[in-house]
Amino acid sequence: MLTEEQIERYSRHIILKEVGGKGQQKLFDGKVLIIGAGGLGAPIALYLAAAGVGTIGIADADDVDLSNLQRQVIHFTPDVGKPKVESAREKMLAINPDLNVVTYKEWVTAANIMEMVGGYDFIIDGTDNFAAKFLINDACVLAGKPYSHGGILQFDGQTVTVDPGKSACYRCLFPEPPPKDAIPTCSQAGVIGVLPGVLGTIQATEAIKFLLGKGDLLTDRLLTYNALRMKFREVPLRRKTTCPVCGDTPTITGAKDELDALTVCDLEAH
């Protein structure tokens, strides 16, 4: 039951017929895991906290760096040197003290991810390397957990929501990661600071819609965004029967680390 103060706090939600008191309670009962407390993770964490998603997990092993602040709006100048998950938790609770924020100061690996995703209703990929992106996809598909994929670079971003077994997954698009160093990272190629704000906010919207059970998720559609040309495009997708993880005869049946996709550069970029 929502308290009087909560009814006041969420009044702009509650008057929406798609939300109402019942929907707000669903958000409060919802559990969302954000993997990565950086560019994408920052707006996601702030908006989910403000929206009153009751349990928010946030995973990242990194500490706040001065070069993060140009885009990772959840971290402030005095936070430099502090664990990102701690910095994020403080801001989320400052916005909304009613939340249960669960922090994981670790990188996701094949060893920890299944247990981590198991406790949540919806997962959001806000990571910056292919090893993590493929691992998150596999874990969510194997666990049957819907999740939002997001990727950014320079002025471009793309996002898709995966409803395992029902809609195309990341490996339907990209069966395997590119080889080491084939594709530049943001730390090598740069990223305009507002870009993850746009993409992360879309990802947070997907989590909220999923918890509410309203609207149409961004499934079987890859949404691409170019900030320079200010263009959004939608590419229709279809599940692939030959997908190595969600296809008819999957070859990936357990979480595995994509060691070839991990580079020292990726690790330094964290």
Add this chain to the structure above:
Amino acid sequence: MTITINGKETTIPDNPGRTIESLLEELDVSQRLYVTVELNGEILDRAAHETTPVAGGDVIEFLYFMGGGR
């Protein structure tokens, strides 16, 4: 002939021998070795790039790896 690439109508010289693989080369598509190609709504297996012909009116999407997020 005219094909649609990532939503844009593009005119390319007629060439009955053109395949997806040779188109990638011809257009100097970025991430050429890793790009995912969707042809008329169907994602192609990479192995099919060399044998899949390109025809006028085809709707082609190049889907690029984007690994950033933080």
